Amino acid sequence: MREKILYGMGIVAGLWLLRNLYVILLGLPDEALQGAIYRILFFHLPSWFTCFTAYFLAGGASILYLWKKDLKYDTFAVSAVEVGTVFTMVGLVTGMIWARIIWGIWWTWDPRLTWALITYIVYASYLMLRRAVDDPTTRARHSAVLCIFAFASVMITYKAIDWWRTQHPGAVLSFRTGGGTMDPRMESIIYQNWAALMLLTAVLVAIRMRQETMSREIEGMRRFAHAI
Amino acid sequence: MSAVPPEAAINVRQLWKYYGDFPALRNIELNIAPGTCLALLGRNGSGKTTLLRIMAGLMRPQKGDVRIFGNDPRHSAARDAIGLLGHGIGVYDELSAEENLRLFARMYGLANPNEVAAQWLKRTALDHVARSLVREFSRGMRQRLAVARAFLHAPKALLLDEPFTALDDRAIALLQSLLAGALKGGATIIMSTHQLREAMELATHVALLNRGKLLFHGERPVEMIQDPTWLYRTYGEG
Amino acid sequence: MSAVPPEAAINVRQLWKYYGDFPALRNIELNIAPGTCLALLGRNGSGKTTLLRIMAGLMRPQKGDVRIFGNDPRHSAARDAIGLLGHGIGVYDELSAEENLRLFARMYGLANPNEVAAQWLKRTALDHVARSLVREFSRGMRQRLAVARAFLHAPKALLLDEPFTALDDRAIALLQSLLAGALKGGATIIMSTHQLREAMELATHVALLNRGKLLFHGERPVEMIQDPTWLYRTYGEG
Amino acid sequence: MRYLRQTLTIAGKDLRSEIRTKESLNAAVSFAVVILVLFSFAVDPSADQIKEMSGGLLWLVFAFAGALVLNRSFARELGNDCLDALVASPVPSSALFLGKALANFVLLLIVELVALPVFGVLYNMSWARQPLLLAPVLLLATWGMTVIGTIFSALTVNLRLRELMLPMLIYPMMIPVLMAAMRLTTLLVNGEAIPADDQIWFRLLVGFDVIFTSLAVTLVDVVLVG
């Protein structure tokens, strides 16, 4: 039953993304300055929002783990971080493609970009720390602490455009600018894409959580068998 | 959640400890009366070290709880009451014997660290090397210093993890006499060990762990004096 | 420089080993006949580990020399003949049991590493976990794998440093039976230990070190079966 | 009061054993010099732009050399299982952390104060033009590095791969402090005033120190005990 719901959610997310893609490619006009390429924004921005949300939830789950000491929170945290890093990568790659076309280079050391990269490294090292600890309980504890620290980099990434003068464009969404900078139709598509990606994230996290729980159970059983 | 028996020095209730999904301790119930010396026995991997570390407050269990004289092991009153002697000696190589003991005396908030340190150096026959760095000590001297460190604050509960391992006959005899002294002074002792013969000289009680379960707890059976493995054969093959 | 007695498996002549200025071994003379099992006894710091490491070719002495079946310990013939079991198990956590044994079989230049590995896995009852990583093994399984690793190349001389430390009764029995088998097969065994009772089950000879000097070497005195500390009391207080 | 005394006892112990052996101090100072030399091959030290990189170079050196000190902090307790003895004592984990952080702070400052003049000589810089402004930058940024280094040293102390994990974890976390310190130090070393735009770096330093110190003090018990 749970399977079916998951697959259903996955299909809905896919169809929704397809429909949004149709609107983005055929329904919206080109942007005045950048031409067709600005459309990458509809995936660039939602990817970042998605990964930030995933990291936020992972941080919350980590706090819950430290409080309740229940491994299911840890399982959630690691699954969310793993899916989050995938979307960070999507955000980085879309950004780099965009930069290549608009600025002519793949990368520049602008604070927003740099912090996005640092965020990626920090969460990658979270995943690496997990592999270095053998005992699942210690692993959960230590990575939860790291996950809480790591969220600082997400916040800095998010605020970077406000704190420094960046080459990267500033805020466009109306909740940050107070409105008026963007066509509401475009903004709505951004939100819709974000929602669809979040749905996809939920599916992926659920799948990952199942795997993680299972492998932990198997490991526990194996240790028990070996302890004889 | 019944009340803690007022007479218990260490009280363990429905204790579960998991490493991941692997249960290292399963529903341990244990009441240790003050003044007893408990030998904690069990095969490799049965959970002895885990149980001692939880009692010492170095780890937290997932379920159940431990009371040291009625307090949580992390409560500072409990920690004042505990003396710990693990596998390592727990003193610093780059400090002198005296400095080490003073340091721990200060950490335990004793009123007169210097006096206590001097006194224990004398008691463990280390006063002639008080100013030498621990790095230069022989194994026996280190072990004695470790004992001094653990006994310094007159702990009411001594937790020892395989204290006789790799010691020679003389060092074992010294440790046994110090432990016997502490026991006479009213301390409660819990020690894990595989060296049954050495443990039986002191133990008033024994507990047997098997794959995380407590199979036996009670006064030392008379059979064990003659034949230390009696317990294993009687209860251990479960 | 007299000739090596032809019958000696291991021959130690006028051996001195210093750590800095501290003499850890003082003028050791020792002839070990093939097929004997020598228990190397001595108090903490008497030099047992140092002597074993020199015999195994892990260290060089300052003076004197050691011959393993007539060769220098660093000669490859000598190293083919030696099996070593120290404190650590000497196998890799991140490889499987099978991979570990094959690796060592290949390092020893055995003709058919895979078969030898399979055979020893069976002999130590590890064949059902041959592909599991050693990291997941329990203490007993690790110890068995370590034994398989040390015995793999059918060494003619086995050097063991405190092999019984921290093992439970079952693991000790297993190790003893494997050692007894090797002894029957003609191997020479030298083991250092503080657990005299366990050692006496196997030992045909004993040697006693005291502060780097060899005080006694000979067949196991009959008195030691009843009373393992007899040797210490008779020769040890020098 | 008792808490303070315990903190100082721990700090005193660490400082005493470090001063006695000078192990990590010597290593860190000489490592700092080595890095300065290596850098001088990578960049042309006589060029003019070196002025714009001075803060950057300096803090890179502090970060790399400092990691040696920070790495030892809890590793020092591993030897004879001293960590167990400490955690089992009545000293609260947070006092343990603060004591160790304090000792590390002093040690890092020593390393920095030695490396600064060496840097000045090798790269021909007069670094002491605005000492009254440089001092708070040094103190704030060093404390930030210390807090991160000490808590992650505790986090990784029992890991099989401590030496690999520690640098991977601490440098990304330290980046905010390092960035701020680099920027401010470059300005100060070159005798420039700090423009309004760059005031944010000061605030960032203070904010970082406050937030991360409170996080570390709150979480250290979980790290050490569970």
Place this chain on the structure above:
Amino acid sequence: MRYLRQTLTIAGKDLRSEIRTKESLNAAVSFAVVILVLFSFAVDPSADQIKEMSGGLLWLVFAFAGALVLNRSFARELGNDCLDALVASPVPSSALFLGKALANFVLLLIVELVALPVFGVLYNMSWARQPLLLAPVLLLATWGMTVIGTIFSALTVNLRLRELMLPMLIYPMMIPVLMAAMRLTTLLVNGEAIPADDQIWFRLLVGFDVIFTSLAVTLVDVVLVG
């Protein structure tokens, strides 16, 4: 023949356990990226002079990240006293050394080949203009780093202060290789020809490799056994 087989057995073992866990590879690669980020704060990466520093930056990154790999090399054997088992086996110390060096060499090359394009993208450099000349520089210099790193890893493996001593010892020794590699790489990456004046660097690399390899092979038995 037997010697060669033993060497390859050791190299194979190290590579296999590293490929299985990817511990030091992951750590080294991500450390390399972290250092690239740190450098970007220290030097202005958009400036023109960055071109003149490219080789320098690159080899600093290789040296720092590579040290993580090299450090693990013998440390890997500490866990279960495996080093004793190795040294007691009939594999000669020099085969042991060469096997480990070979494995390290491969691992360092992997790290470098990953770090190069990352560097290219992040610092906007096209590093592959003269691949046929860059390759021998990479190989020669990496082998030099490997030899130094492996022998000092053996030397420090049993020291209490391994983590402190290793970086202090290896970087100064590596300076000749690093200098040569930095200079040559800068030229090659910028698409310049190597002037006659700079040919000497090639010879230095070859000489260094030959001399230090033979020294290390001769001395490793003394280092491991005494």
